[in-house]
Amino acid sequence: MxxxxxxxxxxxxxxxxxxxxxxxxxxxxxxxxxxxxxxxxxxxxxxxxxxxxxxxxxxxxxxxxxxxxxxxCQHDLGDPLEAVSEQIANKDDWGVFHGIALNALRKHREDQNFFRLLLFSALEGHELARMFFESSVTGMYEALGSYIKTRQEDGAFKQLEPKAVVRAFVGMLIHHSLTTMLFDPGQKILKMTEEEAAHNFATVLLEGIKK
Amino acid sequence: MxxxxxxxxxxxxxxxxxxxxxxxxxxxxxxxxxxxxxxxxxxxxxxxxxxxxxxxxxxxxxxxxxxxxxxxCQHDLGDPLEAVSEQIANKDDWGVFHGIALNALRKHREDQNFFRLLLFSALEGHELARMFFESSVTGMYEALGSYIKTRQEDGAFKQLEPKAVVRAFVGMLIHHSLTTMLFDPGQKILKMTEEEAAHNFATVLLEGIKK
DNA sequence: TGAAGTGAAGTAAGTGCTTACTTACTTCCC
DNA sequence: GGGAAGTAAGTAAGCACTTACTTCACTTCA
Missing domain, CATH: 1.10.10.60 (Homeodomain-like)
Incomplete structure (x- = not known):
């Protein structure tokens, strides 16, 4: 045999x-x-x-x-901003965005298989995957959106629609992971470490929204 | 029958x-x-x-x-920045980013089927789709990247890695189209017109990179 | 103590259905 | 009447899933 x-x-x-x-x-x-x-x-x-x-x-x-x-279960589904709770408390804006970015990019790399699987099932129209994706994305929208709102009230951020800002930020991160995974697994097109990418994305976003 | x-x-x-x-x-x-x-x-x-x-x-x-x-053929594959050539010549930065955003969002909505198809085939590992995706994305990277470089040399933009900036911008656009298509086809989560979305994304990016 | 029994873990060899693709034939227009 | 446009009815391979059977660690009780 x-x-x-x-x-x-x-x-x-x-x-x-x-x-x-x-x-x-x-x-x-x-x-x-x-x-x-x-x-x-x-x-x-x-x-x-x-x-x-x-x-x-x-x-x-x-x-x-x-x-x-x-x-x-494995992917917790706890507070999506838990890892940057300290920065949030200190209103360390750059720390918040940089931390989220670094965290997300790491997570995506570590669980590429699951990431691919989710995409596949979203396309194939599987209800459970849809729900999982939706709830985790919604969680991020609400948590980060409310932080942005607070900082707008502080007069620190511009009056842009918070959800749009979150979408812009999440977009940078997911697109980066996706493109790397699908088309540039050897990191040949965009030679950039996770740290550098997170730095760039956090800078672009923060400078784009702060007053 | x-x-x-x-x-x-x-x-x-x-x-x-x-x-x-x-x-x-x-x-x-x-x-x-x-x-x-x-x-x-x-x-x-x-x-x-x-x-x-x-x-x-x-x-x-x-x-x-x-x-x-x-x-x-249908999707031309000509100059990806053709639609904003005037704004580029005038160095109308906001016009460039806003135009590209609006254009991309419209195109994605109009050809959702093809967009889904491409994603499917990228995941299924189809060589041709991979090549199509890669070449069209690469085209955008080079065209927009070189504009950013020029404006950096003019002293108008910050010294961020141009490819990272393009990735951030393309990320906002693709993620927006993707999320809308997969999870929010009725636009219930993010009530925002294409024009508003393009405006937000262009603002966030431009403010984030200009000096 | 040891033969008999139990049940979970395992398999080889199916079943019927679906799939991509083919063949042998018909229809219809110029 | 020849050739392009069309079909009904295949075929072989592949699929999810089943059946009927084996193996073996572990009780149980004469």
Whole structure:
């Protein structure tokens, strides 16, 4: 028998195997999409037979839902500005934007697979992915938007629509991650470290909105 | 016989039919992706039998390539800054950024289908789509980047990496179109006209980079 | 103590349906 | 009557999912 993975034949308790299937599925879905990935491929990647996939998940859709559940927990969904709470308290505007940018760029790089998967499913029209995307984006809009509003009231920022400003900022970050991921994985077009990118984006935005 | 389109049964000369197949395919590919669209669906949408699709295109891949070819011509690929050439000559910075923004947002709305299709194929790893995306993005990077460089030499703009500035700007625009398309088609989250969005983005960017 | 039984983890070999693509044939216009 | 435009009815491969069976660690109780 030919096996593709060295963990074949080693019996594992149910939950570990479940996790393993989920992880391989994330990898494959993120590369080929939901429709472009077969249950056979997933099984092979996990080093088990296809039937075992269906012992752990009623069907392909349920496996997919399990991935989103798992990832949603993993990605906290707590306060999106938690990492820069200190800067916010100090009204250190540059620190806030720089911190958010650096944080977001790092997160995107670390979980490119999940990022791709989300995009795929948003395009494929999967409800759960849509909800996840929507709620996490909405959270950022509200949190950062209210900070901008506060600073406008302080007279520190121009009177631009806060949501538009957030969209501009989030746009810089997501587009940067997306372009790098899809077209410039080797960072050959734009030779720039994460730190430099975050610095540039924070500078452009802050200078653009402060009075 | 049940037909889904009113043009069934009317004989058309070859090229017209070819165009029609391409148009229906664009619509379907953009909604369901390449893998998620069947040749039967395309045939039904065009009101012809599946065999006719294969009379016009050797296989599904060739149909896909024909779409990109067709769209690539349609989308000119001339100077990406042609529409704002006057503002560039006058060094009307705000006019340049505002014009580009308005132009891009309009184009994206008008050709959402093609935009979705491109994203799908970038994710699915289709070489041609990759090339199209890459060349059009690269064109913008070079054209706008060189304008920014000129204005930096004039002493009008700050010494930020031009490519990073372009990426920030393009990011605002693409992210706005993408988010609107995927999650906010009814414009309920961000109630903002194209003109307002372009105004905001141009202001944020220009104020962020000018001295 | 050890044979008998239990159940979870595993598989090989299907099933029926869908897919891209083909073939053999018809219709209709010039 | 020849050729382009069209079709109905395939075919082989691939898909999600099932079935019928095996393996083996671990109880249970005569």
């Amino acid at each position: 030919i096996t593709t993975a060295d963990h074949t034949m080693t019996r594992m308790p149910g939950d570990e195997r479940r996790q393993q299937i989920i992880e391989e599925a994330v990898r494959l879905f993120s590369v080929n999409g939901f429709r472009g990935t077969t249950t056979k491929q997933i099984a092979a990647a996990a080093g088990i037979s296809e039937a075992m996939v269906f012992r752990h998940f009623a069907n392909k859709e349920e496996l997919y839902a399990a991935i989103l559940d798992h990832k949603a | 049940i037909t889904t389109a009113d043009h069934t049964m009317t004989r058309m000369p070859g090229d017209e039919r070819r165009q029609q197949i391409i148009e229906e395919a664009v619509r379907l590919f953009s909604v369901n992706g390449f893998r998620g669209t069947t040749t039967k669906q395309i045939a039904a949408a065009a009101g012809i039998s599946e065999a006719m699709v294969f009379r016009h295109f050797a296989n599904k891949e060739e149909l896909y390539a024909a779409i990109l070819d067709h769209k690539a």
